[in-house]
Amino acid sequence: MKISQLFQQKKAVYSFEIFPPKPTADPAAVQSTIEELSSLRPDYISVTCSAGGSGNARTGEIAQLVKRCGVEPLAHVTCINSDRSAVRNTLNALQALGVENVLALRGDRQEGVPESKDFAHAEDLVRFIREQGYPFDIAGACYPECHPECADLLTDIRNLKRKVDAGVSHLNTQLFFDNEDFFRFRDMLSLAGIDVPVQAGIMPLVKKGHVDRIISLSGAKIPAKISRMISRFYDKPDSLMEAGIAYATDQIVDLLSAGVRGVHVYVMNNPLVARRISENVGSILAEINAEPDNL
Ligand code: FAD
16 A cells, blocks of 8 residues: 555554664564564554665565565665666565555765765655656655754755655654654745645654664754653663653654644664554544544
8 A cells, every 4th residue: 555545544644663673683583573563553664774775675575574464564765875777676676575655765975985876865766766657655754853964954945845846745754852843844844835744753762772872863952851861761771661652652642732644653673662652642543543534
């Protein structure tokens, strides 16, 4: 199923993001993680890929496992280090696996790795997928706090508009911890004439190993409430887990209250976290999606 159909059917779409496990991971454990995540009945599960595209075969393989578990996969595809022929191979492989939805990304710059002459921006990848006649639904990434390489949010949104106009049917945001940033961004998109559904990206901060890496990689602003939580519970794994789930739940409830079109949870391949969050917000999502259209 195309994710655009899900947005037509639902008021609020709920999804997870996972990453392909290392090739050395126990296949039975991988299978059981995907089965557990799928049993929570998210509307779809997105599967990341490596920036250089070298891990894209794993992305397809995991996307296929997700599909076999009865959940729609969204496969990430990057282009910054790939030429047209490599991207075509990736897209052909995904199509052959029955994948119907891709997230078209530029990918992060890596020092010393030569960049593509064919694709400078994700917009070029979106246009390529459309021009080549692939039937995928195409999602794009966006940044409520501005992409780190861009001088200002207005310029970033102008660039985003070109990407959407090239053929993106929904957007997934970078993770953020302050919902006000998302609400301001949503208003700005609307003023810019970007009217595709936008899903809010939520990352539960539940493990000390994630905390430093996620914060430095995403560049997300850290509200005082999160700083207090991290400094108080950094070395208390059970408390950090509980506090991180509570914070993410609070963010999601607030987003749903404000009529967000969807929430995309970065579950870091952790079925326990996914289960806890889903239990917390499942009945709210069900009631929102059962509301009549004129509400
Ligand atoms: P773009 O849309 O190309 O934007 C990148 C920068 O270029 C921005 O500053 C933008 O303002 C600017 N820009 C865009 N178009 C133009 C233009 N026409 N002219 C001038 N400037 C322009 N990375 C991975 O490697 N693998 C993943 O699986 C992955 N998944 C992600 C999922 C989500 C939801 C998000 C938000 C990010 C993900 N990333 C992933 C990270 C992403 O690859 C990086 O953030 C990357 O730096 C930008 O990718 P993009 O697709 O947003 O790029």
